[in-house]
Every structure is written in C-alpha cells, then in structure tokens.
Amino acid sequence: MTATGHRAKTSSQLGADVGLDDDQLRAMYRMVALARAIDERMWVLNRAGRIPFVISGQGHEGAQVGVTWALRKGHDWIAPYYRSIAMCMTFGMNARDIMLAQYARASDPSSGGRQMPGHYGDRRHNLLSVSSPVATQILHAVGIALAAKIRHTDQVALAAMGEGSSNQGDVHEALNFAAIHRLPFVFLVENNGYAISVPAAMEISVPDVAQRAAGYGIPGVVVDGSDVLACYRAALTAVERARAGEGPTLIEAKVTRLTGHSSDDQQTKYRTEEDLAAGKRSDALPHFRDQLRAAGVLTAEVEAALTDEISALVTDATDFAEAEPDPLPSSAMRWVYAEDWPSETPPPWGFGEPGHDAGPGGT
Amino acid sequence: MPTRTFIEAIRATLADEMRRDESIIVLGEDVGKKGGVFLATDGLWAEFGDDRVIDTPLTESMIVGASIGAAVNGLRPVAEIQFADFIHPAFNQIVSEAARMRYRSNNAVGLPMTIRAPYGGGVHGALYHSQSVEAFFCHVPGLKIVIPSTPYDARGLLRSSIRDDDPVLFFEHKKMYRSVRGEVPDTDYVVPLGRAAITRPGSQVTAIAYGLMAHYALEAADRVAEEGISVEVVDLRTLRPLDKETVLGSVRKTGKCLVVYEDNRFGGYGAEVAATVAEEAFDYLDGPVTRIAGPDIPGVPYNHVLEDWFMVDPAKIAAAIRKLAAY
Ligand SMILES: Cc1ncc(C[n+]2csc(CCOP(=O)(O)OP(=O)(O)O)c2C)c(N)n1
Ligand SMILES: [Mg+2]
Numbered sequence: 001m002t003a004t005g006h007r008a009k010t011s012s013q014l015g016a017d018v019g020l021d022d023d024q025l026r027a028m029y030r031m032v033a034l035a036r037a038i039d040e041r042m043w044v045l046n047r048a049g050r051i052p053f054v055i056s057g058q059g060h061e062g063a064q065v066g067v068t069w070a071l072r073k074g075h076d077w078i079a080p081y082y083r084s085i086a087m088c089m090t091f092g093m094n095a096r097d098i099m100l101a102q103y104a105r106a107s108d109p110s111s112g113g114r115q116m117p118g119h120y121g122d123r124r125h126n127l128l129s130v131s132s133p134v135a136t137q138i139l140h141a142v143g144i145a146l147a148a149k150i151r152h153t154d155q156v157a158l159a160a161m162g163e164g165s166s167n168q169g170d171v172h173e174a175l176n177f178a179a180i181h182r183l184p185f186v187f188l189v190e191n192n193g194y195a196i197s198v199p200a201a202m203e204i205s206v207p208d209v210a211q212r213a214a215g216y217g218i219p220g221v222v223v224d225g226s227d228v229l230a231c232y233r234a235a236l237t238a239v240e241r242a243r244a245g246e247g248p249t250l251i252e253a254k255v256t257r258l259t260g261h262s263s264d265d266q267q268t269k270y271r272t273e274e275d276l277a278a279g280k281r282s283d284a285l286p287h288f289r290d291q292l293r294a295a296g297v298l299t300a301e302v303e304a305a306l307t308d309e310i311s312a313l314v315t316d317a318t319d320f321a322e323a324e325p326d327p328l329p330s331s332a333m334r335w336v337y338a339e340d341w342p343s344e345t346p347p348p349w350g351f352g353e354p355g356h357d358a359g360p361g362g363t
Numbered sequence: 364m365p366t367r368t369f370i371e372a373i374r375a376t377l378a379d380e381m382r383r384d385e386s387i388i389v390l391g392e393d394v395g396k397k398g399g400v401f402l403a404t405d406g407l408w409a410e411f412g413d414d415r416v417i418d419t420p421l422t423e424s425m426i427v428g429a430s431i432g433a434a435v436n437g438l439r440p441v442a443e444i445q446f447a448d449f450i451h452p453a454f455n456q457i458v459s460e461a462a463r464m465r466y467r468s469n470n471a472v473g474l475p476m477t478i479r480a481p482y483g484g485g486v487h488g489a490l491y492h493s494q495s496v497e498a499f500f501c502h503v504p505g506l507k508i509v510i511p512s513t514p515y516d517a518r519g520l521l522r523s524s525i526r527d528d529d530p531v532l533f534f535e536h537k538k539m540y541r542s543v544r545g546e547v548p549d550t551d552y553v554v555p556l557g558r559a560a561i562t563r564p565g566s567q568v569t570a571i572a573y574g575l576m577a578h579y580a581l582e583a584a585d586r587v588a589e590e591g592i593s594v595e596v597v598d599l600r601t602l603r604p605l606d607k608e609t610v611l612g613s614v615r616k617t618g619k620c621l622v623v624y625e626d627n628r629f630g631g632y633g634a635e636v637a638a639t640v641a642e643e644a645f646d647y648l649d650g651p652v653t654r655i656a657g658p659d660i661p662g663v664p665y666n667h668v669l670e671d672w673f674m675v676d677p678a679k680i681a682a683a684i685r686k687l688a689a690y
Contacts, residue, residue: 077436112469123471128435131467133459139425140460143432143440150388150414151437170456173425180420335470336504338528341557341604344504 012295018233022297028069028228029292030306032061032285035086037310038098041318042117046263050322051102054263055118060190061086062284063223063253064160066231067188070239071158077144079128079137079159082118083190087160092125095317105324106331113327118262135161135168138187142174145183145242156242160188163252164195166209175248179216182247186238189250190225192257197270210252218248225255226284229291256282328353367547370540372514373403373479375547376521377441381411384439387525390417391426391443400445401481401540427453427478431461434474441525447482447534448494461530462505477524481537482510483575483625485674488537490662495574495626500532501603501635507531507556508602512577514545516600519554527556536575543578559606561613565595568688569613571636572623573599576675580623583680592688602632610636611644618649619687625675628656650690655683 011021020028039058046054057064064086071078073091080087085098097109101120104113110120111129121129128140141159148155165171166189178185189209193200206212213220219241223234231253238249256279260267267276292298330351336344367375381387389404389411395418398405408416419426423444430440444450450457457478465473484493501508509524509531511517517535524531562577563584572580577598584594595613599606614620620640622633637652655675657663663673 079432108469109471111467114469115467119467121468121471123468128432129464129468129472131459131463133455136428136456136460139428139456140432140435142425143429143434144436145432146429147433147436147438150433153436155436157432157436169452170424170428173420173422174428176420177422177425177429335465337507337604338465338470338473343557343604343607 012297014291014295014297015229018229018236020229020232025292025297026302028065028232029288029298030310031065031086031090032228032288033306034095034310034313035061035065035089036285037314038095038317039085041314042102043259043263045102045318051117053117054102055082055116056259056262057083057085059192059256059258059279059283060225062228062288063188063190063225063231063255065090066228067158067235067251067253069232070235071156074126076155077126077128077141077157079141079144079157080120080130081134081137081161081165082130083162084120084130084160088120088122088125088127091127093120093122093127095313096320097122099317099321100324103321103324104326105321106327107324112331134165135170137161138174139170142178142183142185145178145185146181148184149181154243156184156186156239158186158188160190162195163189163191163193163200163209164198164203167203175213175216175218175250178248179218182245184242184245185248186235186242187248187250189252190255191252192255194257194261194271196261196265197267208252210250213250218250220250220252222252222254225253226282226287228284228288254282255284256280258283364546364548366544367514368541369514369517369535369543370401370403372517372547373521373535374405376518377404378407378410380522380525381407381415386437386439387441388415388417388433388438389441389443390419390430392419392421392445394418394443399443401537403479403535404443423449423453424456427456427461430476430478431456431464431474434476435472439475439525441477441479444478444480446492447480447496448491450478450480450496454499457500457506457530457532458503462503465529466505473528474530475528477521477527477531477533479533479535481540482534483536483538484663484670485538485575487665487667487670488663489665493663495624495657497534497602498626498630498632501632505529506603508534509556509600510534510536510574510602511600512536512539512543512574512598514543514547516554516560518547519552520556520600522551522553523556526553531556534574538575539578554600556601557604557606558601559597559599559609561595561609562598563594563596565593565617567593567617568619568621568684569595569597569617570621570623570680570684571597571599571610571633573602574625576623576625579675579677579680582677583684586677586681587684587688590685592684594684605636605639607639607643610640614640614644615647618647619690620644620648620652621680621683621687622652622654623675623680624654624656626657627659628654629659631656650687653683653687655680
C-alpha cells in the first residue's frame with residue numbers, strides 16, 4: 001500500500017516525505033472515518049437491543065490505519081485483536097463483513113456466527129482469526145513470520161494487542177524467538193492506558209512498553225497514536241527493516257479508549273471526568289481531519305461526499321446483516337475437524353430441523 | 364522384514380517424511396545437533412539443516428504457538444515437547460488455539476501440525492518425568508490424540524499424523540523407546556487415525572488399553588489363558604476420535620470389559636471409554652465395566668518400591684481380569 005504514483009499538480013506536501021499523495025491521504029482518512037461510523041452504529045444497535053455485545057475500536061483507528069497502511073495487502077499477514085476493526089478494514093474487510101460479525105450471521109466471514117463480535121478474521125485477506133485469551137496471537141504471527149523466512153516469501157507478519165495484554169508470558173516468548181531469528185515481524189501495542197479498569201501504572205513496571213524491546217535487542221518505538229502519519233512512518237521503518245531481514249520491531253502507539261471496555265462496562269466508575277476529557281482530546285479522527293483540512297487535502301466538497309458515502313455504506317451494511325439468516329443448528333458440529341467422525345456424535349436432542357434426525361436417544 | 368526399536372521407527376519416519384515433503388519442519392528443545400534428549404530426531408539436523416530442524420529456546424508455549432503460525436503460512440510443523448510433563452506451559456496454545464482454529468474460523472484455517480511428546484512412567488522419572496497427560500487433551504474437541512504401542516504402528520500413525528490437516532498430539536511411551544522392537548516395513552504404508560486394533564482375539568473378557576498398557580494387557584492375557592480365561596485385547600492406538608465400533612463390537616461379543624490405563628484413575632481417559640461401553644453396550648454386559656488404572660496421587664514417586672507400587676503391570680491387570688471373568 002505504499003505510494004505507487006503522485007498527482008504532482010494537485011498534491012499537497014503533507015505525505016510527501018513518506019511517499020503518500022493526497023488521494024492516499026484521503027483514502028486513509030476515509031478508512032478512519034468509516035471504521036468510526038460503523039463502530040458508532042454498533043453501539044446504537046446494541047442500545048436498541050438488536051445486537052447483544054459490542055467491543056469497540058474507537059480511539060484506536062488512527063494508529064491502526066496508519067500502521068496497516070505500511071503493510072502489503074493480500075501478501076503480508078496480520079494477527080489482530082478485538083479492537084482491530086480499522087485494521088481489518090484497511091486490510092480488506094468491508095462494512096458488511098464487520099456488521100455480519102456483530103449480528104453473528106451464517107455468512108459472517110470471520111466465524112460464521114460462532115464467535116463473539118470483535119473476533120474478526122478473514123482468510124481471504126490474510127487476517128488470522130481472533131480468539132479471546134489475550135496475547136496468544138503474537139506467537140501465531142511469529143510463526144507466520146518464521147514460515148515466511150523459511151519459505152522466502154518476502155512476507156511480514158504483524159500482531160496487535162493492548163498494553164495490558166502485552167504483560168502475558170507469550171509476549172516474552174514470542175519477542176525472544178523473533179529476535180533470535182531476526183524474523184520479519186512487527187509487534188504493535190495499542191496503549192490506551194487501561195486494561196478494562198486497571199490503569200497502566202498498575203499493569204506495567206516501566207512508563208513505556210517499548211522500553212522492554214531493549215531486553216530483546218530490538219528497536220522499541222513510541223508513537224503518538226493520534227498522529228496517523230507518524231504511525232505510518234514508524235510502521236514503514238519497521239516493515240522495511242523486517243523485509244530486509246533485520247528482524248522485529250516493537251511499536252507502541254499511545255491511543256485513547258473513547259468507550260467503555262465493552263458494552264458490559266461502565267467506565268465512569270473508574271475514570272475521572274478529566275481523564276475522559278483528555279482522552280477525547282487525543283482522538284486521531286479530528287486531528288487527522290484538521291491536518292488534512294489545513295493542507296487543503298480535505299475540502300468541504302470532499303468531506304460532504306465522504307460523509308454521504310460512509311453513511312450509505314453503514315446503512316447498507318446494517319440492513320444487509322439484519323436480513324441475513326442465522327446459522328442452522330445442524331451446522332454447529334461441522335468443522336471440528338476437516339472431516340466428520342462418526343464417533344463425534346450429536347447430542348440426543350438432535351437439531352430440530354426438518355431433514356435432520358435426532359441423534360441417538362433423541363426425541 | 365527389518366526389525367526396529369520403537370524410537371528407530373519414529374526417527375526413520377520423521378526423516379522419510381521430511382524427504383518426501385519440504386514443508387515439514389521439526390522444532391523443539393535440543394532437537395538439532397543433539398538429536399533430542401531421547402535421540403528421536405538424531406541425524407535430522409545434519410540432513411535437513413537449520414531452517415528445517417530448529418533448536419528452540421526453552422519456551423513450550425512458543426514451540427506450539429509458533430507451530431500454529433507456521434502451519435497457517437504453508438508449513439507442516441512437527442513440534443517436540445521434551446517431556447509430556449512439560450506440555451502444560453503450552454496448554455493454552457493447544458487447547459484455546461490449535462484445537463479451535465478450524466472451528467472458530469468456520470473452516471477457513473486448518474492447522475496441519477503434530478506435537479510429539481514422550482510420556483509415561485516406570486523409568487525412574489518421578490513426579491515430573493513420568494506423567495500421562497492424555498486425559499487433559501482427549502477432553503478437547505478439535506484435537507486428535509494418538510498413542511501407538513508398536514514400532515509398526517508408530518511409523519504408520521506418525522505418517523498419518525504428519526499428513527493430517529488437523530492438530531495431532533502424538534504421545535510416545537518413553538519406556539518403550541528402546542525396550543520394544545518389532546517388524547517395520549520400509550514401505551510407505553500408513554495406519555489410519557481413528558482405528559483401534561484387536562491385537563489378540565478372545566471370547567470371555569475384553570481388555571482395552573493403549574501405549575505401554577497395550578503390551579501389559581497382552582502379557583496379562585497370556586497369563587490368564589493358562590487358567591482357561593480367554594481375553595480379547597483392543598489396542599486403541601487413536602484415543603480421539605475413538606474407534607467406538609471396534610470397542611463396542613468386542614464388548615458385545617465378550618460381555619465383559621476391562622479398561623486399562625496408566626494415568627490416575629479418577630477422571631482418566633479410560634473413564635470415558637468405560638462410560639461409552641456402559642451406555643452403548645449395556646444389554647450385552649455380564650459384569651461391571653471395570654477400570655484398572657494408576658492410583659490417585661499427584662505423580663509417580665521416585666523410590667523404586669513406590670514406583671513399582673504405582674505402576675499398573677501385567678500381574679495387576681491379570682488380577683482384575685480374573686475378578687471380572689468370575690462374574
Ligand atoms: C488471558 C485472558 N485473561 C483475561 C481476559 C479478560 N480480558 C479481556 S480484555 C482485558 C483487558 C485487556 O486490556 P489491554 O490489553 O490493555 O487491551 P485494551 O482492551 O485496553 O485494548 C481483559 C482483562 C482475557 N480475554 N484473556
Ligand atoms: Mg489497554
């Protein structure tokens with residue numbers, strides 16, 4: 001997704017140092033805004049009783065889009081986490097794909113409605129399926145990077161997670177191994193200052209997670225997550241380094257969590273008014289918008305068209321997902337293994353569908 | 364036909380499979396130059412080099428987690444956990460990740476990977492070098508669990524495991540590595556997963572076992588045969604998926620079922636087999652479905668008197684058979 005061409009006549013100089021022309025800047029902004037709009041719709045649907053659970057990426061989108069923009073779509077791999085909506089969309093998932101996961105429909109490309117919302121994944125776009133135990137995915141990305149190195153595929157693998165999760169033992173095991181073998185791996189820590197209710201100072205013994213990189217002999221970079229282009233720059237360096245065989249980089253993006261941890265959390269119980277207000281001030285979306293406006297990349301005309309497009313996409317995705325069918329019970333026993341085993345028997349109550357017998361002892 | 368020890372069969376099969384398929388890598392602690400602490404991977408590093416035979420750091424979660432990623436991206440990893448006792452740091456990666464990847468991605472991502480680990484007691488290994496860990500993993504849908512008892516089966520089942528498109532845990536009883544020898548053809552045969560074998564036909568009692576206990580059950584059957592008790596021995600070979608057909612077929616014929624396992628009795632794998640037989644062969648039973656298994660203590664003690672007391676052996680199995688046959 002790096003620059004392929006410039007429209008020299010009309011281009012601002014805003015992304016010039018990293019080879020981004022204005023079209024690409026607008027595309028990045030569009031992604032941040034689209035991810036936000038879908039996310040906001042998810043909360044509306046939750047409050048309206050349409051979907052039982054929301055976990056949000058609001059406040060993280062700028063860092064996710066900036067970092068992901070440095071990877072090669074359809075070639076590199078990402079092991080995302082539950083806040084990675086903007087990352088997954090930048091890598092190829094569309095508004096419908098995200099909304100199908102919220103509704104857990106049969107056609108949900110992440111899991112066919114098997115997983116909670118937020119557990120995205122899409123094999124078509126080299127996005128590995130998210131699970132709930134935090135931090136496990138870092139080892140998967142490292143394994144992907146190992147295979148890339150052995151098979152000489154020139155791929156880079158990235159894993160993302162929160163700062164709280166970065167304390168897990170798997171992170172240590174992964175960074176150590178990736179550093180020993182100089183694997184083409186990038187570790188993105190999205191530090192929003194909280195692991196549910198526990199503030200960073202109670203989770204991490206040093207001010208920055210990035211300091212820990214020194215223990216593995218790899219670069220650790222802190223970047224302002226409200227500065228999309230800074231995130232892109234940091235990722236570009238890390239990805240180039242990885243592809244050149246120079247090994248992994250830890251990028252810590254300081255982001256903000258604009259919502260509760262999830263729809264089951266009330267963050268006013270443990271965060272002060274000032275803290276929440278400060279969080280709002282470091283939201284990447286308005287920052288990026290102001291930056292692009294000032295550079296003349298976003299005009300009133302462009303913004304109006306974008307707003308219309310995004311609102312149409314969100315509405316379409318919602319209507320589409322709303323109308324899609326749920327998965328059938330008879331599908332629930334499929335894909336435990338590649339093949340069906342007669343010994344892995346369905347429950348005695350069967351599937352309650354025409355054309356499907358009850359299991360042994362069923363009614 | 365050449366005869367080989369159990370471990371020679373494992374080693375030769377790993378090498379053959381790696382020659383056949385470039386995507387196979389071996390990784391684990393000391394598997395490289397040293398060839399593994401039991402020498403199961405001896406010679407592989409010299410033949411296949413650093414890229415395909417990887418000495419990992421002492422980090423079991425990493426061994427399994429990175430194998431998962433490598434399997435996602437086109438390789439077919441064969442991971443070695445040095446002792447089954449030390450698989451627990453990787454439990455989360457095996458149970459939460461490897462086992463569920465295909466299911467949770469709705470078949471978008473399968474994981475062709477094998478995890479080998481030596482297990483079992485009777486080797487002066489004490490609490491932490493003697494464990495049978497199969498029960499933890501047999502409980503988990505999405506995992507296949509294989510425990511061969513002969514060099515022939517070890518070769519055929521390891522091939523099937525490596526070629527399988529789902530994660531397989533392949534447990535090797537370490538007491539058998541050098542003490543068990545058998546005929547192993549050099550051909551490319553496979554033993555399919557999910558199929559038990561009747562290793563001794565009989566008519567009065569069915570003894571169901573696996574691993575080292577499959578040998579001990581045969582020895583016990585020999586002993587009681589002299590007393591006129593005819594025992595059919597079923598070697599499960601694959602614990603999950605369980606070959607119910609063979610198990611139930613045998614018990615329906617003999618009417619009596621003894622399940623033998625080395626692990627602690629309470630909640631052990633054999634309990635599942637016993638429950639299956641009780642539910643699905645009830646009408647044919649002429650005696651209680653019986654388990655003979657290890658005592659419920661936290662591990663195999665080191666002192667040889669205590670270790671001998673712990674281990675299920677042919678004499679203990681024979682005693683259980685006699686009791687069951689008397690019904
Ligand atoms: C192993 C594990 N323990 C606990 C949880 C419950 N849990 C889910 S998210 C979370 C906090 C994660 O915080 P952080 O890593 O900072 O990510 P953030 O949500 O802030 O983006 C916790 C405790 C879990 N999912 N997995
Ligand atoms: Mg956090």
